[in-house]
Amino acid sequence: MDINVSRNGLGDELAVASSITDEVRDLMLRADLTAAEVKPDGHLVTELDRAIDALVRRRLAEARPYDGVMTEESDPFEGRSGRTWVCDPLDGTRARDLGVPVWNFALALVGPDGWPLVATVLNPLLGRSGERFAAVLGGGTLCNGKRVRVAPPAALGVPIKVGGTGDGRDAPGSVRDTFFTLDAAGSPPAMRRRSGVPTVFKGCRVATGQLDAAIYCGRHAWDAAAIALLVTEAAGRATSIDGNVQRYDREVRGLVVSNGSCHDLVTAAATAAYRDHF
Template identity: 40%
Template sequence: MTTPLELQSLAVEIAREAGELAAHRRREGVNIAATKSALADIVTEADREVEELVRRRLHEARPGDGFLGEESGGADSETGLTWVVDPIDGTVNYAYGIPAYAVSIAAVQGSADPATWQALAGAVFNPAIDELFVAAHGEGARLVSSIEGERALRVAAEAPAAGALVGTGFGYDPATHAAALDQLATVMPIARDLRRIGAASLDLTAVAAGRLDAYYERGLHPWDMAAGSLIVAEAGGRFAWIPGHPSGRAMTIAATPALFPRLSEILSA
């Protein structure tokens, strides 16, 4: 039986290869391939090429596993294990040359439904600044960085008295922005300040690394948070993906244990 650490090793190997391809294509110049759900929701030719690489490499290594990717959809699993992939999370950042984008690869036991799966391994790689975040179920989470070296990840130890540094996102559909801003107003009383990074996987790894105290966003897809959710949990944080939110769009919450109950209460109101 394949262990979570073995799955992590495969995720890391492919994430690094895919990240190098994404960075190479970025240096060559970005071509927008299509607009998806809204004007800001773009897909580049590199998104598709990188996902094709990841899918091919996973199939070569583990041909019976399932697959769910942002650009190419899904394939059923024969083994009970599914790979959930975002080839370039933060595509708008990528297109504009902002160095906050990542390849996100996770192995989950069960279906590609976050409400039912058990995340086993994950890797989030930002090639623009050479930061790799990894986790395996029951084995902890680590950062491997050319700047910081290698270290174990732990969420911030305490709820800050001066308020929390909170990350969020607003989605692409303009019809949801007013409600998102109204909700932000309810969060700000407990916040020191707000950050909007533009890539959910990097928001989640920022919580795991203690760079953010909390992150929340409505409307994420499974590939946005599959790897990052495990990294948060293995770094000692709390994570929730709440599909039954009254808006009909799932709510994602990640935070330190001290802050999670208060933020969840606010976001559920």
Template identity: 35%
Template sequence: MSAPVEPAEPAELLDLAVEVAREAAELVREARARGVSVAATKSSEVDVVTEADRASERLIRERLVAARPDDAILGEEGDDRAGTSGVRWVVDPIDGTVNFVYGVPAYAVSIAAERDGEVVAGVVLNVATGTTYTATLDGPALRDGEPISVRDDAPLSQRLVATGFNYDAGLRERQAQALVRLLPRVRDIRRIGACSLDLCGVAEGTVDGYVEEGINLWDHAAGGLVAERAGARVEVGTGVLGRRMVIAAPSGGFDVLRRALVDAGYCD
């Protein structure tokens, strides 16, 4: 009779995630140097997929399966893979594909590990800069191995808030209307174009908050953990358009931002 398999430790899962993310980032970097073309569209003609997205996810899946064959995998570009270990990998092979296509230096490989449905480890690697954000459920948030933390609480009028827009034209029109109502109440708005990096921005204090509706688990799983371990509160719910919404801000000022978002029409 074989011995029972020991549960995977978050640090062990993070080490594997970082190793695989680095290899995928190198693939994406080389693809960008060769030139980028759009391979397909998804939800609309502006929601694009490149061959590099697909190649990156294939590589990530192959490496994860080779290292941990009993784990499940959820990825943006491939079919879900069932597992029996209690661990599921949540993969975004290129978060910020439009930035990647245009050469805007804000696109990332994002890999998170769930254990029994809870995210316990995550890495977000900005391919263009090499900056690597990591966290485990029982450890600190790190940027290139150094601890990071959210900004101190500030009045709403002095907060820089990151956001994004849905690819559906009708939905983004309503998001723009909410943004018009929020903008006079905050310092300014930033639209970076990659959810995972927005959340890491909250974690390192380069923005004071983040809100976006219409994203998926692979967009926020790793970045959300990094933000939480850096001192942010991250809320995943449903926005007024009926899509998944993420709000993130330093814990002490979260409620003030959320009330402003309700007033602006982002959520109830």
């Protein structure tokens, strides 16, 4: 199945994003790019992060020289078109270092109004041939060529499944946990399970209906832009952590993505937990 790009004229932009993602996949499967160091902010960075970052910037300079570029590992480039490519070269660097196959490449083209127009996400290790998402504004979301949709509303009395931040360093309360449930009153879970599952991976689980919602407590647009489009084009909802529409070509106020029906419940819980965070 193909994404419908006839209504929005974004076929060329999707082709650029897809071509870059093809090249990134080859890089991600190389076993020699393993040297790592800890950045001043405490996050891990490897040769692979930097190699992907350089590849993306090089290809975008060739294909879309007037667009801006914002990536995790380099200073932003201010373009003249009003559009910005936002990229996380490797979301889940620590997971890759530990051998846990939940790390992803994420790329989004954000329009002049701050909303994503095109997005691709790649996990090269899940399944037989990896997992690849693509979305275009108004064209839906595909995973490995098949259309996906968020989960239906939970039945009355059934707790909703939420992907928390997974980051215990600055995440308060129950939303620190990687996976938890909320009941209809927004009560925190009685039991919790913690691990470092990356934001993009959990956002993709919302797009496929495996999670009802996911929370991101950070400020980086590259952690949020691609999954905001993937989820909304899968009939879900994406807002700041306090439930507001926001831009994805600059610092964000966290992110909540959901199936829509539980969104207000999740944002209320997240806002209460992060009242003094932003």
